[in-house]
Amino acid sequence: MSTGSQAGALPAYLRIAEHLTIEIGAGRLAAGDRLPPERSLAARYGVSMMTLRKALGVVTERGLIERRRGSGNYVLGGARHVGTYALFRLESVPDGGGLPTAELLSLDRIPKPDDLADIGTAPEGWRIRRLRALDGRPVAVEEIWLDGRYEGLRTDHLSESLYKTYAERLDLTIARAEDRVGVGPLPGWAPETLRLAPGTTMGLVERRSFDQYGKPAEASRSWFAPDRARYYARVP
Known part of the structure; x- marks a missing residue:
């Protein structure tokens, strides 16, 4: 069986989580860096605040970022690329x-x-x-x-x-x-x-x-x- 149709796309929140995970794993977002404000990130990715926060929740669960009340989201030290595309090179x-x-x-x-x-x-x-x-x-x-x-x-x-x-x-x-x-x-x-x-x-x-x-x-x-x-x- 063959098809020319696209395989099931990942949900928007997972795509965002993967992109952030890749950026952290590559060192372009380094330990201690503060992520842009959530509204700015939502606008950059073209998603709602709810979707953006769901994505940030995934990255937080992976141990890559932490949310500091009143301050924002920060990259954690010692973060490893453990996302869906961890072996994509x-x-x-x-x-x-x-x-x-x-x-x-x-x-x-x-x-x-x-x-x-x-x-x-x-x-x-x-x-x-x-x-x-x-x-x-x-x-x-x-x-x-x-x-x-x-x-x-x-x-x-x-x-x-x-x-x-x-x-x-x-x-x-x-x-x-x-x-x-x-x-x-x-x-x-x-x-x-x-x-x-x-x-x-x-x-x-x-x-x-x-x-x-x-x-x-x-x-x-x-x-x-x-x-x-x-x-x-x-x-x-």
Whole structure:
């Protein structure tokens, strides 16, 4: 089964929470920094005060900020990036950051290709193809393979965060990942909205991900435009 429709978007409050989490994790909002006033943040994100405060509540629960009565919201020391996109490594050029979003291009259960990394013993796998954007600008395409031992995946299950979908639908937690970074040609299935010709030399991230039991579960390739995005890996 295939679809050109967009996967379920994260709610507005979660998008805001993710953006703030990314900014804190990258150090652009440092320990002790005071966030802009809530009304200013709500206007910046184009949401109501209720939505903005719900987002701030999520970031507070993650231990990244604290609210000081009569003073505002402040970034806490020792904050770690623990959000939905904690393992997403692409950021905008030239300033970094950017809120990741994803558009589902196709979902198919098919035999695994011979060159696929070991992700389990099932003869078939789920192949997921997506277009990735940062702050609404297309920057990459990705092809993800999930082992076929996981059953019942459907397009209407997939949110912008696959790891969130895995946890909620498949009882699968991606605990760690190994990345290899290089270059490679843009595949022919990339959509026209990326505005790059097939075969264009792209940055390439090859990832193998492991479940909560240490077993391989997923492999992916992400082709990104190096003039639009960079790969970042930060060590605490």
